[in-house]
Amino acid sequence: xxxxxxxxxxxxxxxxxxxxxxxxxxxxxxxxxxxxxxxxxxxxxxxxxxxxxxxxxxxxxxxxxxxxxxxxxxxxxxxxxxxxxxxxxxxxxxxxxxxxxxxxxxxxxxxxxxxxxxxxxxxxxxxxxxxxxxxxxxxxxxxxxxxxxxxxxxxxxxxxxxxxxxxxxxxxxxxxxxxxxxxxxxxxxxxxxxxxxxxxxxxxxxxxxxxxxxxxxxxxxxxxxxxxxxxxxxxxxxxxxxxxxxxxxxxxxxxxxxxxxxxxxxxxxxxxxxxxxxxxxxxxxxxxxxxxxxxxxxxxxxxxxxxxxxxxxxxxxxxxxxxxxxxxxxxxxxxxxxxxxxxxxxxxxxxxxxxxxxxxxxxxxxxxxxxxxxxxxxxxxxxxxxxxxxxxxxxxxxxxxxxxxxxxxxxxxxxxxxxxxxxxxxxxxxxxxxxxxxxxxxxxxxxxxxxxxxxxxxxxxxxxxxxxxxxxxxxxxxxxxxxxxxxxxxxxxxxxxxxxxxxxxxxxxxxxxxxxxxxxxxxxxxxxxxxxxxxxxxxxxxxxxxxxxxxxxxxxxxxxxxxxxxxxxxxxxxxxxxxxxxxxxxxxxxxxxxxxxxxxxxxxxxxxxxxxxxxxxxxxxxxxxxxxxxxxxxxxxxxxxxxxxxxxxxxxxxxxxx
Numbered sequence: 001x002x003x004x005x006x007x008x009x010x011x012x013x014x015x016x017x018x019x020x021x022x023x024x025x026x027x028x029x030x031x032x033x034x035x036x037x038x039x040x041x042x043x044x045x046x047x048x049x050x051x052x053x054x055x056x057x058x059x060x061x062x063x064x065x066x067x068x069x070x071x072x073x074x075x076x077x078x079x080x081x082x083x084x085x086x087x088x089x090x091x092x093x094x095x096x097x098x099x100x101x102x103x104x105x106x107x108x109x110x111x112x113x114x115x116x117x118x119x120x121x122x123x124x125x126x127x128x129x130x131x132x133x134x135x136x137x138x139x140x141x142x143x144x145x146x147x148x149x150x151x152x153x154x155x156x157x158x159x160x161x162x163x164x165x166x167x168x169x170x171x172x173x174x175x176x177x178x179x180x181x182x183x184x185x186x187x188x189x190x191x192x193x194x195x196x197x198x199x200x201x202x203x204x205x206x207x208x209x210x211x212x213x214x215x216x217x218x219x220x221x222x223x224x225x226x227x228x229x230x231x232x233x234x235x236x237x238x239x240x241x242x243x244x245x246x247x248x249x250x251x252x253x254x255x256x257x258x259x260x261x262x263x264x265x266x267x268x269x270x271x272x273x274x275x276x277x278x279x280x281x282x283x284x285x286x287x288x289x290x291x292x293x294x295x296x297x298x299x300x301x302x303x304x305x306x307x308x309x310x311x312x313x314x315x316x317x318x319x320x321x322x323x324x325x326x327x328x329x330x331x332x333x334x335x336x337x338x339x340x341x342x343x344x345x346x347x348x349x350x351x352x353x354x355x356x357x358x359x360x361x362x363x364x365x366x367x368x369x370x371x372x373x374x375x376x377x378x379x380x381x382x383x384x385x386x387x388x389x390x391x392x393x394x395x396x397x398x399x400x401x402x403x404x405x406x407x408x409x410x411x412x413x414x415x416x417x418x419x420x421x422x423x424x425x426x427x428x429x430x431x432x433x434x435x436x437x438x439x440x441x442x443x444x445x446x447x448x449x450x451x452x453x454x455x456x457x458x459x460x461x462x463x464x465x466x467x468x469x470x471x472x473x474x475x476x477x478x479x480x481x482x483x484x485x486x487x488x489x490x491x492x493x494x495x496x497x498x499x500x501x502x503x504x505x506x507x508x509x510x511x512x513x514x515x516x517x518x519x520x521x522x523x524x525x526x527x528x529x530x531x532x533x534x535x536x537x538x539x540x541x542x543x544x545x546x547x548x549x550x551x552x553x554x555x556x557x558x559x560x561x562x563x564x565x566x567x568x569x570x571x572x573x574x575x576x577x578x579x580x581x582x583x584x585x586x587x588x589x590x591x592x593x594x595x596x597x598x599x600x601x602x603x604x605x606x607x608x609x610x611x612x613x614x615x616x617x618x619x620x621x622x623x624x625x626x627x628x629x630x631x632x633x634x635x636x637x638x639x640x641x642x643x644x645x646x647x648x649x650x651x652x653x654x655x656x657x658x
Contacts, residue, residue: 010059010086011035013052014124016116017068018043029068030116033058034124041117050082057084062127064093064101064119066135073236077137081230085212092123092132095238104131133238138230140458142211144182144189146175147202149225165198170223172199178226181215182207186465206231208461239451246445247376248291249358250316251351252298254306258283259343262290263351265362265376269337270449272344280306284313294380297354299325299346317384319354358383365389374438527622529554529580529608529615535563535589540570552577554622556608556615560585568592578626580606594633601625 012034020027029049033040033056044052053061063069066089070076080089093099105112105122108131112122126132148171152164175193182189188208194201207214211228218228248270253259259274260283271290278286287293287310296311297319298304303311311318330349337352339345365382368389369375381392532543535557543549553576560581563571568589571579578599585593585600593600605625606617 011056012060012062012124012128013058014120014122014127015049015061015063015069016120016123018116022046022068023071030120032117032121032124034121034128036128039121039124041121043117053087054084057086059086060088060090060127062090062092062123062132064091064123065098066091076135076236077232080135080137085210089135090127090132090241091135091238092126095133127241130241132241134241136237136239137233137235139233140208140210141231142207142209142214143229143231144178144205144207144214144216145202145227145229146171146178146200146205147225147227149220149223161197164196167223168196168199168201170199171202174224174226175200175203178203178205178216184469185213185215186462186469187214188461188465208458240444240448246291246442247294247380249295249297249351249354250287250293250310251347251349251354252283252296252304252307252310253343253346253350254304255343257341257343258306259341259347260287261344261347261351262287263348263355264291265379267352267355267359269348269352272339272348274341274344274347280309284310287314292376292380294376294383295319295354295358297350299330299350299353315384316380319350319357321353325349325353369393525619526616527554527619529556529606529617531556531558531610531615534559535561535567535571535581535585537567537570540567540574549574549576551575554578554580554617556580556582556603558582560589562586563589565589565592572596572598578622578629580608580625594636599626599629599633601629 014032014034016030018028018030027046029044029046031042031044031049031052033042061069061083066076069089070079083089091098093101093104101119101122102112102114104110104126108126108129110122110125110129112118148167150167152167179191182205190206191203192206193203211230214228216226216228219226247265249263249265251261251263257274257276258278259272261272262270264270273283273286275283293311293314293316295317296307296314298307299321301320301323303318303320308318325346330345333352333356334345334348337348339348361383362379365379366375369378370393373393378389378392381387382389530543530547530549530553532555533539540549549555551574553574555571555574555576555578557579561583563586565588569592572592575596576598578601579593580601580603582603590600605628606621608615608617
């Protein structure tokens with residue numbers, strides 16, 4: 001498996017101070033840009049280094065001392081906060097107590113020189129090989145703050161209360177927009193708002209994402225401002241680039257669905273996998289990522305060929321039961337472990353049964369191994385090669401002894417008892433320190449496992465958010481489709497209504513234009529009546545637009561009261577055959593229609609039958625109404641003529657008297 005960092009898919013910057021001091025005004029830096037194959041070298045100022053980091057966005061900025069880039073912890077935190085999201089700061093010489101760069105480079109076979117450019121190149125190559133500790137001061141959470149963009153102390157012509165209310169309302173509106181954007185992106189967040197008069201004074205969203213994943217940018221616009229800041233850790237923390245791989249036991253259940261279980265030397269279940277798609281090579285790579293197997297186990301006898309193939313690839317010992325493990329036994333042994341299906345259960349049962357079979361051997365070996373040696377290394381040789389513990393320790397001691405002989409072959413005198421005692425105590429201290437280191441590495445490994453579980457949980461949450469976004473989009477489209485279907489149904493109803501109206505208008509047109517020669521006996525003697533709701537210009541215009549008003553129409557005024565001269569003149573322009581009225585006409589309207597020679601009759605004189613907007617009446621009743629008006633008109637004309645004659649006589653007599 002390739003253990004190189006993903007940085008080689010991008011670029012690694014190796015940095016070492018060339019001249020000056022970061023606490024001074026103008027430090028310069030040796031910069032080595034490594035892409036996995038070639039090295040580019042340059043000497044740059046601090047400002048140019050920062051610009052180049054921002055423009056090229058390297059995967060790693062590597063240095064042997066992080067305080068060559070910042071004068072103190074606060075400045076270092078500021079530097080880390082200004083790096084692009086994709087860029088890590090790595091101290092290749094270790095964490096809180098770094099080693100000399102020369103020693104680290106020698107241990108990993110990396111060229112080294114005391115020249116700053118050589119040190120920068122060594123740092124880049126080491127980081128590219130996953131050597132060093134990532135320096136971090138921030139979590140993967142981000143705080144998005146929406147707040148007032150200006151003071152509420154005055155409004156420039158506004159009253160202070162009104163001005164304050166407007167600003168707080170703007171903050172509330174912008175906060176809702178930010179919340180909607182986070183919802184659309186499917187991000188998990190917590191919200192805390194401070195309500196004030198008219199809206200919000202501020203709203204703080206703590207988002208489970210890095211700034212680059214958030215669809216909102218820092219801005220200041222009028223009454224509001226948006227600030228984005230990653231959540232700080234309590235202090236500076238270090239994370240190893242490379243993960244240590246301990247010795248483990250592996251159980252495998254092959255088949256259409258392959259299941260693999262990894263168990264530690266203490267019997268703790270570390271990980272379980274089941275897959276229908278991964279081939280043997282992919283399964284081997286998955287195991288490599290989780291440890292170095294010393295035993296590969298199966299739950300059946302004989303060992304399946306696939307399990308044997310994987311065992312040989314690790315040169316590990318094999319384990320199989322005397323007879324196939326019963327289902328009840330497997331269920332009982334795995335009852336306290338988590339698994340998703342029977343295949344994972346069988347793989348777990350095989351690994352745990354192998355551990356049970358070797359548990360006493362593991363304990364005996366562990367008691368014989370001195371603190372300075374790794375128990376897993378000894379166990380691997382004892383179990384796989386069937387060597388004795390003493391043989392393995394002697395072999396390891398001989399290797400150490402050769403180095404000690406090289407260091408002490410020029411001793412000129414024999415050590416005193418006191419010096420020997422001091423040497424023995426120093427050796428014991430070194431062994432204890434080595435044991436402490438092993439324990440610290442174990443703790444670090446557990447921390448790494450927790451980080452891995454957190455990463456998987458984060459990935460699962462992201463996947464769930466993606467699925468949630470898909471579901472929301474499907475729901476939105478379904479709602480839109482339902483709305484469109486309702487619109488179509490409404491339009492169909494409207495079309496049906498208009499088609500009915502069209503048929504009625506056609507019937508009315510036939511009544512208007514028929515010579516009654518072709519009309520059935522039922523319709524003979526009928527005339528269409530056009531209804532105007534009120535004697536107003538608007539009602540006349542509405543009737544004109546709806547079904548048209550033409551000369552010789554029979555018009556029914558449903559409410560004839562209130563019309564003035566202009567309204568009466570508008571109706572007179574139509575020149576209807578007769579006007580049937582409900583209610584009385586005003587004197588002005590009556591006079592205008594009379595002078596226009598338009599018959600007006602009470603609606604009670606004619607029987608009008610209505611269907612929706614259409615109406616008909618009998619021709620005979622209409623003619624009777626017209627004749628009645630004509631008689632009344634002649635009488636009215638005679639009265640009018642008599643009044644004029646009387647007026648003329650009165651005026652003539654008045655002239656004679658004068």
